[in-house]
Amino acid sequence: MKILLFLLEKEFRQILRNKQMIPLLLIAPVIQLVLLPLAANYTIKNISIAVVDNDHSTFSRELISKITASGYFRLTGYTAFYNEALSLVEQNKADLALQIPVNFERNLVRENSAKVFIAINAIEGTKANLGGAYLASIISDFNSDIRINWPAAPAASDPPQVAVISSYWYNPFMDYNLYIVPAILVTLVTAMAALQSAFNIVQEKENGTIEQINVTPIKKHIFILGKLIPFMVLGIILFTLGLFIAWLLYGIVPAGSLLTLYGSLIIYLFAMLGFGLLISTYSSTQQQAMSLAFFFILIFNMMSGMFNSVDSMPQWAQTIVQTFPTSHFIKIMRMVVLKGSGFSDILYEIGAMFVIGLILNTWAVLNYRKTTG
Amino acid sequence: MQPVIITDKLTKHFGNFIAANELTFEVDKGEIFGFLGANGAGKTTAMRMLCGLLTPSSGKATIAGFDVYKETEKIKRKIGYMSQKFSLYDDLTVSENIRFYSGIYGMNNQQIRTKTAELLDELQLQSEAKTLVRELPLGWKQKLAFSVSIAHDPDIVFLDEPTGGVDPVTRRQFWDLIYHAADKGVTIFVTTHYMDEAEYCNRVSIMVDGVIAALDSPSNLKKQYATDNMEDVFYELARKAKRKAD
Structure with a gap:
């Protein structure tokens, strides 16, 4: 000792x-x-997105502004042709292409459902993955928003919805x-x-x-x-x-x-x-x-x-x-x-x-x- | 006289290479025993076996009455050792080195204080007590290393080429320290390449190719080889070596 x-x-x-x-x-x-x-830090910002807007409606513009306002996306292309958006992806000017089809607004109002199409550049895996996920969640958010604000929601025809709400415990804001x-x-x-x-x-x-x-x-x-x-x-x-x-x-x-x-x-x-x-x-x-x-x-x-x-x-x-x-x-x-x-x-x-x-x-x-x- | 080192056919081989072959000798208490030999003759191997740093391959040896196979840790209490390679901590001061080495041999603070004062006085290093060892000239370091190696009052001290690279005046002073220690009853086991130092020994052994080729007092050896200096004796024996020096 x-x-x-x-x-x-x-x-x-x-x-x-x-x-x-x-x-x-x-x-x-x-x-x-x-x-x-x-x-x-895994929080990905400045994801470039090219939007193909074939609808040119109020809803399509609202969706686009919601995406750009999220702070994660940067609108690097706005066109009416899918091929043009895809070539932006090919030139590395966009990580994602979002296509809003014709009659997006009409279908949403009349048939209560509408489809959008997302093309993701998967070369930068993490960015593409997270970008896709962010975009999906923004769109679903948009979806529920317009339902709430629907002036004349036909209550009867509205199918019951189950939404998954995830909350991150112990690190609620996913702070990396x-x-x-x-x-x-x-x-x-x-x-x-x-x-x-x-x-x-x-x-x-x-x-x-x-x-x-x-x-x-x-x-x-x-x-x-x-x-x-x-x-x-x-x-x-x-x-x-x-x-x-x-x-x-x-x-x-x-x-x-x-x-x-x-x-x-x-x-x-x-x-x-x-x-x-x-x-x-x-x-x-x-x-x-x-x-x-x-x-x-x-x-x-x-x-x-x-x-x-x-x-x-x-x-x-x-x-x-x-x-x-x-x-x-x-x-x-x-x-x-x-x-x-x-x-x-x-x-x-x-x-x-x-x-x-x-x-x-x-x-x-x-x-x-x-x-x- | 009671011998403090007794070896009987002590042998060490590394693979096929026999570094030390059937060494048999005795060293008495208080004796200054010179252990000579060319580079690669097996001196260091032999010394490391006697210190309990290396397990022998065969043969017997006791140091201060303890067996080199089974009682190495008991041997270590009874011996001091100063290696070829400088072995003080150069980022510690002179007195910190003395304190550390005395402390790990179990001396208490009071004993260490007395010992430190005594050593510094003997080495006339009082003014350098707080100097880092790395700042001392080589000769001083070697003298200090020797004094530290006998600070815990061992029965035997093993010195492996303690004066290598040191100037003649300092070597002389170093040998004064050795004599002083021997006078107090410490047995000195020393290897050297300097033949004038061999003359200072009571007895010398000369190793050639792993075996002890001669063992006697310097005067007897000179008589036997009909010469007036140890240089000739050493040369006569060492040139018969077949092993390449390293």
Whole structure:
């Protein structure tokens, strides 16, 4: 125990003396939290739309103005010919073409139904998909609007309608910042924990000081603990800073308890530091450690549901993702920050992270040899 | 005299390569034992086995009464070690290094304070106590590294080419430190390429191609090879080597 204190004292002195570490620790979260949400925003604006209006009626004009007024669409073509609109799509001047057929208004009034036709350029998948969905919802909105305002609605002939009204719980406005910022916080801590802990031990190998440690009677787990605790503390500081910036910039305040959040953070750091330590036991130069760590961190970050849903991956991929501590922590973050989940809701994720952490750390301690064969 | 290092046919091979072959020797308490040999002769391998950093392939050895196979951690309490590669933390100050290394050997704050004052005094580094080690000249670093390696009062200290790249005056001062430690009863096990340093040893062994080719006091060796300097003795033995130096 006393020996651990000497180790910690030394590590903290070195960290505080490292001129790169502290600015990195302070500036990285600010930059990442300012920039990354911009890149990871799925709200699509400025979708170009070409309208083929074959009806030229009040209703057709109303529909068009409703579409352009939504703020998502930009009218880049207004023509009477479908082919012309299609060629705009082909020239990339329009993402969508909407055709309002002849007699749109008449059919709507007389037969109580009318068809419109939407052609979507599917090259930019997300844009086309979301654009189509937006347009469909605007049209259905338009549909119900005119029903309400119908001056002489023939009540008897009006078929009963079932409308699906979706509401987004926990993130009612589908604010992507709310969705992405907790995940960015996770990646921030991930990189720090895994890389710094790996580099730190490998640096001792490169400098030859590890050999000096190996001839002392110091216990292996004490030495590893002496490396783990300082980076645990740094991780907590970094996370706190990130949380503060998330509140400052995006007004995100965790809905759940901070105790739950920090409890999970500590277990997550335990797992990721174990991962970093394990990498260090397999690398003899910082370059090796860097390549190894980046390989895994990239996969952890991309596959853990930061941008996309893990649930939509094939089953075998989901099974692999289960072994990534990052996937569990991103889930926890979203649950606790957005939904206000408590410990009992995230027991599975916490348990999984703890088991993974235990395996990684044990592996690291076993693989770290004071005496080579 | 009670021998503190006893080896019997201690051998280490890496695959087919026999780095150290059936080393058998004893070193007495308080002795300055020179461990000579050309580059690649197997000195470092032998030393790493004795320190508990490397498990031998076969043979027996005890260090301060402890077995090199089963009791490496007990050995580590009894020895100091200074490697070829500079082994202090250069982003810590002189006194922080002394404090850290003394601390992990289990010394308490009071003992560390006394030890630090004593070492700084002996090295005349009082004015540099708060200097980062990276800012010290190499010779000073080496002297400091030696003093730190014996700060926890070990029975034996292993020095692997401690004076490599150091100027003659500083080397001389370094050997004063070694004598001082030996006077206090610390056994010194030292490898070197400097033949004048070999002369300072009580006994020297010369390794050629993984085996000990000669082991005696410098004066006996000179007599045996009918020469007046260790340089000739070393050259006579080392040139028989078949193994390529690295």
